[in-house]
Amino acid sequence: MDAFRHILVVVDPADEQHKAINRALHMARLSDARLTLFLSIYDFSYEMTTMLSREERDTMRANLIADRKAWLTDVLADYDTTEVRMDIEVVWHNRPFEAIIETVIRHGHDLIIKASQVKSSLQNLLFTPTDWHLLRKAPCAVLLVKEHAWPQHGQIIAAVHSGSDEVHHESLNQRVIEHAEAMSHVLKASVHLVNAYPGAPVNVAVEIPEFDVTQYTEELQHHHQHKMRELGRRYQIGEKQQHVAQGLPEQVIPEFSEKLDAELVVMGTIGRTGISAALLGNTAEHVLEQLNCDVLAVKPEDFVSPLA
Known part of the structure; x- marks a missing residue:
């Protein structure tokens, strides 16, 4: 596949480092992607006040949107945006994740970039409700950004499920x-x-009692190693860059991320909702919160957002 061409950058006014903007500009300079800086704002008090007419409330909302656009323009003044194609969009919406997904669907963005909060004690990612809604419901890939640098000639991890012959696992791999x-x-x-x-x-x-745990473990290991070699040959990824380990994903993936000093981990997300999402989310959350680098979450090819 080609690199991302049309990126929605979710701006967080509370993020003084503007990690999402920095990462998006980095990608745009390297790949000539078009950026849309996006901000969703809402103030319940403006909707409920009885002292203003509908027209006055509409005018106030328009003024607030214009003010936020001006703020974004001021933020960009500190960056070199030469030759970067960029738009600014500010919307009034009381549910940020819905505003983001609606914008993606309307304009056909192929990537969402959003900064995630950081736990100061552990320096791990702290995912907000908006993050989880995007991971489960966004129709395109989602890049959640942390502070880890993106040096050239670095390392990227593709977290795969190589041992399964199921079609949906092979497709997501x-x-x-x-x-x-x-x-x-x-x-x-x-x-x-x-x-x-x-x-x-x-x-x-x-x-x-007659079950041979050692034999079972060895056979399982050989099966996964064999499947991994097949996967590596298919995509011309050498054996030195193939890693198979026994353990839970929330243990193994962060361990290799730390060992390789990876700047990015690419993972598949099924995008379930309801009870199944809660169950799935437990595993995904445990993986993601342990990583000290960016995460690119990818949906299955046939995924359709429930908000579409």
């Missing part, structure tokens, strides 16, 4: 690797495949 390779071309980085696989259930030896 393909999407994850293709996005990782597209980003590697932009950043002149190397792509590493990382796969976590589970060990034998802890109670199986007690319930089935």
Whole structure:
């Protein structure tokens, strides 16, 4: 796939470092992507006041939007935006994630860039409700940004599920690797495949005494290694850049991210909602909050946003 061409940059006024803007400008300079700086604002008091007529409230909202656009223009004055194609959009909406997704659908953006908060004690990502809504419902890829630098000739991790023969896993693996390779071309980085696989259930030896845990574990390891080699050959990623380890994804992926000093981890997200999203979200959250680098979340090819 080609690099991202039309990027929606979610601006957080509380982020004095403007991490999303910095990352987006970096990508735009390297890939000639078009940027839309986006801000969603809302003040409930302006909707409920009885002292203003509808026309007066509309005028006040328009003035606030114009003020925020002027603020964004002032922010950009501190950057070199020469030859960067850029638009500014400010909307009045009481649910930021819906405003973001509606804008993506309306304008056909292929990537959302948003900064995530940081836990000061652990320096890990702290995901907001808006982040989780975007991970589950956005129709395009979502890049959640932290402070980790993006040096050229760095490392990108594609987190894959190499041991499964199920069609949806194979399709999502393909999407994850293709996005990782597209980003590697932009950043002149190397792509590493990382796969976590589970060990034998802890109670199986007690319930089935004749069960050979060691043999089962070795066979499972060989199966995942074999599948990983197949995946590597398909995408011409060498064995030195293939990593298979026993453990939970929330342990294995952050460990390799730290070991490789990766600037980006590309992961697949199913995009479920309701109870299944809550269950899925537990695993995803545990992976994401342990990473000290940016995360690019990729949806399945046939994913349709519930807000579309």
